[in-house]
Amino acid sequence: MRIVYYLERVSLADGGVARAVLDMAAVMAKLGEEVQVATVDGMDLPDEWWSGGPGLPQAVKICDSTGFLGRLGADGLQKLEQILRPADVLHLQGPWEFSNFQAAEIARAAGVPYLVSSHGMLDDWSMAQKAIKKRLYHTLFAGPMLRRATRVHTTAKAERDQVSKWAPVYEDSTIPYIMDLEPFRELPGPDLALEAFPALRTEKLKLLFLSRLHVKKGVDVALRELALLRDRGLDSEFYIAGTGEDAYVSELHQQVEQLDLSDRVHFLGLVTGEAKLSLFQACDLMLLPTSQENFGLALTESIACATPVVTTRGTDIWRELEESGGAAIVDRESGSFADAIRDYASDRSMLAERGEQARKYVFDWLDPEVVGERFRNLYATVSEAKVRAGAA
DSSP states (O other): OEEEEEOSBOOGGGOHHHHHHHHHHHHHHHTTOEEEEEESBOTTSOGGGGTOBTTBOEEEEOOSOOOGGGOOOHHHHHHHHHHHTTOSEEEEEOSOOHHHHHHHHHHHHHTOOEEEEOTTTTSHHHHHTTHHHHHHHIIIIIHHHHHHSSEEEBSSHHHHHHHTTTSOOOGGGBOOOOOOOHHHHSOOOTHHHHHHOGGGOOSSEEEEEESOBOGGGTHHHHHHHHHHHHHTTOOEEEEEEOOBOHHHHHHHHHHHHHTTOTTTEEEEEOOOHHHHHHHHHHOSEEEEOOSOBSSOHHHHHHHHTTOOEEEOTTBTTHHHHHHTTSEEEOOSSTTHHHHHHHHHHTOHHHHHHHHHHHHHHHHHHTOHHHHHHHHHHHHHHHHHHHHHHHHO
8 A cells, every 4th residue: 555644844843743644654664555755844754764665664855845825836736746646545634734735635636535634733722722713724725625535533532522523533533643662662761861961860859841842731830830849848850841932932931930940940952762761761750731632642652651641631642541540630720730749759659650550551552563553444444435436
């Protein structure tokens, strides 16, 4: 089966969509499918993907940039058509990029069926942001694109329930992200992070936020809860790993000053690869006071490193996280995170046990071969639309 993933910009700094595409493409190629990743900006695609080879995806750059409102120009459209014409399936990422709409139209013209991963962009919280603009765009472009898709992929029942308000959904296309667990099987240990970030060398409770720095992720909530913990007498250190827009990052630094937390808050910047896994291992708890996540890869990565998490029902996989035994699911209201952190901190040995329990759970729940096979079945279902169209 020839599968084409299209993502305009493959940048891990942008969040989980790029990570999801990288892992989906890698695992499907390992399962023997012919995989191409078409992009305008492939900054974080592995170097070896550009040449391709057995068991590897083939990366293809379709043009140097998009034009006004993110439109693909004539060269990009022509290149994308060349890639799609022999394909069995096109997998698009999200409803809002105009180039996704263009890619869908090219696929339709070529008789290639497509599916769209919603990536949480149709969740209630997301649709409430810039609501008028999104409803207009949905009416003109996203809605038709989603209705013409053979399937709309969601990662959990909670996401499917929300997406159903905006697009047709099917139970067979609710599949968790493929997560490449290979790097998590033999963990690097905490020493790499301890060497890179000396502030981790403490016996205090070490709390981690690792994600894109964005208002919806709730870093400001975590900082207020940290101040509350301090006032309650719990000594802890907080490590913020990620990047974001300069204005928002500046606001966070100002909040740290206002809350008098400068002595216990550390901004680490973007941390990736083995250093990220080591950072999870070096910390006691991962915090994500999010308003919305359709999956929250940082959460599953954390428990895959045996580091428990505290998060909200804003992540659509909160039921699975809770079932793992390594997650506390709380409200965003004042004191909820502080209470959960304090409960965890009261028994550090129990904290370690829950982390190991959750690590075992994630290897069963997100086994790449099992999840990959579910995606292969989904792609086969989608590709049948091409067969039927050809037969007709």
